Amino acid sequence: MAPASDPSPASTDAACVILPAAKTPTMTPTMTLDGIETPAALIDRTLMMRNIGTMQSRITALGTRLRPHIKTSKCIEVGRLQQQAGGRGITVSTLKEAEEYFAAGFDDILYAVGIAPQKLDRVLRLRRAGCRLVILVDSLAGADAVIDKGRAETHAFEVMIEVDTDGHRSGVAPDDDLLIEIGTKLDRGGAILTGVLTHAGSSYGLSTPEALQQMAEQERSRCVRAASRLRAAGLPCLEVSIGSTPTALSAQTLDGVTEVRAGVYVFFDLVMANVGVCRPQDIALSVLATVIGHQTDKGWAIVDAGWMAMSRDRGTQAQAVDYGYGAVCDLAGALVDGYVMSGANQEHGIVARRDGVPDREIAQRFPIGARLRILPNHACATATQFDAYQVVDGDGATRIWSRFHGW
Amino acid sequence: MAPASDPSPASTDAACVILPAAKTPTMTPTMTLDGIETPAALIDRTLMMRNIGTMQSRITALGTRLRPHIKTSKCIEVGRLQQQAGGRGITVSTLKEAEEYFAAGFDDILYAVGIAPQKLDRVLRLRRAGCRLVILVDSLAGADAVIDKGRAETHAFEVMIEVDTDGHRSGVAPDDDLLIEIGTKLDRGGAILTGVLTHAGSSYGLSTPEALQQMAEQERSRCVRAASRLRAAGLPCLEVSIGSTPTALSAQTLDGVTEVRAGVYVFFDLVMANVGVCRPQDIALSVLATVIGHQTDKGWAIVDAGWMAMSRDRGTQAQAVDYGYGAVCDLAGALVDGYVMSGANQEHGIVARRDGVPDREIAQRFPIGARLRILPNHACATATQFDAYQVVDGDGATRIWSRFHGW
CATH class of the missing domain: 3.20.20.10 (Alanine racemase)
Structure with a gap:
């Protein structure tokens, strides 16, 4: 293939490249994700x-x-x-x-x-x-x-x-x-x-x-x-x-x-995490979403990413852990334990506790305008809903990589 | 709004337009669909x-x-x-x-x-x-x-x-x-x-x-x-x-x-047919697919439209009639009674009898290279998988209408 134009920390040698051991991402995305319209597909490059x-x-x-x-x-x-x-x-x-x-x-x-x-x-x-x-x-x-x-x-x-x-x-x-x-x-x-x-x-x-x-x-x-x-x-x-x-x-x-x-x-994705070949914190693709409303009695936050962004894939439905339409992370990418997208319409996602117990503090936890990252059930299906990726580097800088679809 | 450039049999008057009563489409699409690459999203304009x-x-x-x-x-x-x-x-x-x-x-x-x-x-x-x-x-x-x-x-x-x-x-x-x-x-x-x-x-x-x-x-x-x-x-x-x-x-x-x-x-779509507000034969959107293989013992024909074309929407799963990933029609748009897309991978669809009984004659019924139309569970989800529609007019002529996606 032609020489790659994108600089990479990986060697171009044919030998295997061992990358640094796992650690929690330490980027500061609040400084750089602010200008990104939601919903957006994020790649954590690290x-x-x-x-x-x-x-x-x-x-x-x-x-x-x-x-x-x-x-x-x-x-x-x-x-x-x-x-x-x-x-x-x-x-x-x-x-x-x-x-x-x-x-x-x-x-x-x-x-x-x-x-x-x-x-x-x-x-x-x-x-x-x-x-x-x-x-x-x-x-x-x-x-x-x-x-x-x-x-x-x-x-x-x-x-x-x-x-x-x-x-x-x-x-x-x-x-x-x-x-x-x-x-x-x-x-x-x-x-x-x-x-x-x-x-x-x-x-x-x-x-x-x-x-x-x-x-x-x-x-x-x-x-x-x-x-x-x-x-x-x-x-x-x-x-x-x-x-x-x-x-x-x-x-x-x-x-x-x-x-x-x-x-x-x-x-990787949540289906693969349930299969057991990765952990949720290894998943490099997420959907950035903004909170647009609440149903406090039900413990719901409504976000502007529905199935159009996440895809209709419910691959975890029959697996050990059913994540609904995705697992909820904060803006920095850290899992918010126990919260999932429990339901989705075309452009609305419902964020709630996975155990079904209403969180009456949901509006304080995820106020209107707050941004979340949602990990997908199936990366292939979610990625294809987008025309581009927002790639977040280890230092928090973002860049856009286009993607294509169709046949 | 601006004057429309597309000629239409419907009146531009604000009064209600009563269109002709239902009848089976009588187009001759084999003369005009041949050149369309599969999978493709077809609109039956009538x-x-x-x-x-x-x-x-x-x-x-x-x-x-x-x-x-x-x-x-x-x-x-x-x-x-x-x-x-x-x-x-x-x-x-x-x-x-x-x-x-x-x-x-x-x-x-x-x-x-x-x-x-x-x-x-x-x-x-x-x-x-x-x-x-x-x-x-x-x-x-x-x-x-x-x-x-x-x-x-x-x-x-x-x-x-x-x-x-x-x-x-x-x-x-x-x-x-x-x-x-x-x-x-x-x-x-x-x-x-x-x-x-x-x-x-x-x-x-x-x-x-x-x-x-x-x-x-x-x-x-x-x-x-x-x-x-x-x-x-x-x-x-x-x-x-x-x-x-x-x-x-x-x-x-x-x-x-x-x-x-x-x-x-x-x-319309198959979910709406199950709700009871249309019939399957009213559905104007279908996915054109080509047969690429068979598993005769199982009664499967494999087509080149999987969930990437149909979407992952399984909206009929919990309804009265579960159509899998879609209902099978012949190239002219007539339902092939009892056949559905029973399973789907990204670019493979499995066409089989809905009742699960293997059709051992599946390779004769749907030979390699044959083209089928698949009606979608959910039109909104299926349509968005495509960049354009192939619009089939009543006389069998086709034209392309672009569509967009993203946010």
Whole structure:
């Protein structure tokens, strides 16, 4: 990729970067957040850099590469920091992401969603412009579409086969004959079969280290098994790509794996805290909100951030700790223990005690005009509600990083 | 407002416009939707015009004005069609909406979220530019902030007092002494007290005509009661503004009401169908998606629209019919009975039978590359995931209308 323009404390060397140990942020944001309109998406840069370092050091220590999934941030600056920390290439969930990052100098991109035949023209445009964009199939029909397009255009697409290792979503079972059929079809059809890919998305539903380690090993071993079967059939399979934030942080070995993909770790969120792979105080993304009213009898403060800002994601609803629409922090980012956004309309959030006991002093605790930070259930869903991040540095200075959305 | 540039079958006269009776859309979209990248947000213009006409005719027949809430569409063209059908002014949920619509010629705007003191500068800029922007308070502290700013700027803000008629969210109880105190403070403090406003948001939780009519009457009578108390105290109260889509479509009388606000009716959605104020086939907004894979044993088709396209809104989860992340229609917009988006990841949707019985013929029914339309649970939440609408006319022609988001 192109040289990054954003200065970073992280090394640009490929070796793992160990960032400073955890500590409470000591910024003085009251001097710098005053001018920011609410609601706004804040990135605590110190926390984000630590999260990036934690994941990178873990994957490096296990002897493989990290290919960050940039669907969480959709922000060029964040992607550059992940590369500077040691990431190799990026993963994307849309062709828009591939186009935006390629335009910013990223040229090693994996599009980790099964390809729709109608999207091959856009893929081809990127590849012909010099982007090493790899696509994904998990069916004979999908492979046929890729081969047909490749022949019509005299182009060899690079393709991975998606493998289903946990019944979560897409992919071919590792022991299914279909795996070999798809591989053979691609290889003989003129496409470049680069490897196998899986995503153990069901790891999001776990919450103990034992279960997470077991799922990580299942993800690894089944994907390696698929690769071995392809190779035994005389087919090429250079890459074995696995990953999710929970399994990436739980794996005890990555033998046979050539790269790990993970995304939400860059910010973390309350769902991940309930899964057990971070703490609430590690979450680098929050929504800045202003108190606009109260219902004192009910112990409610009303803020100007509703589900339009937080997203409708209620991912903690079925987890050990239900945070409603988010956990409440003060302006400096310190958790206000026991307070959550208990309800949300489009532009109204209700802040109340999580245990449901009305706080009759709520208007004194959070007066009109006071500003709070709300930690999100799901960082990917909350971040996408905003056009930009307000990035708060360790010294309290803020800057704006734009982000994009759409397809 | 400025003359609308978009031609419309609806009259520009203030009188109610009765649009043609319901019928199945007969467009030929396969000739025109082919070039649209997925996922995309489609507006069926015929259905939208009928929805606009239904609401406008009802409110006109009950003898009052409709002030459409444009937070649902955030699209200038849609707002113009609502005005052409007889709407008088607009309601907004953010100052960004006010600024965008004012720039497009709308100058009668109600900002129906309690004002944060820090936002008064933006309000003032709009008002000084000629926008009749009315703001909202429900506390003495909020009133103080408005008065202080008005005095400092030698400006009389126009202000309404929010009234709580159903315990749903914000507002002062109609019989609370605080109502008179706030009104007195505003009136004597140099602000222009224009009236009272309420929103019976709890109507979204109802599902019988009787309950809806009762809630509509409660919303009306309690807001009129608040207005009467202000007037009895010698305070001005010209406007009595009420509304939600369910109550607006259920009210039997609007005596004493000067305007009704409603938003989601412009598109309708599956939540409204469960509430009972529309049918699924009235829903004008859908998400166009492409099939990218299958899990035949489970009866799943995987499409390239996940929660990033549909939003995370699961509003039908606790209703009579749970549609998952949306109801499945064919490319022409006809419901495929019994099929829903049963699950969603960021860019993957799982299409399956609603009753959970695996359809082993799913790959034949919805082959790779096939296109489907998915009706949303909540139109406001789904629409905001997109930067533009693809508007499908009755003759099958499509055009693009941009929309905005952010604050």
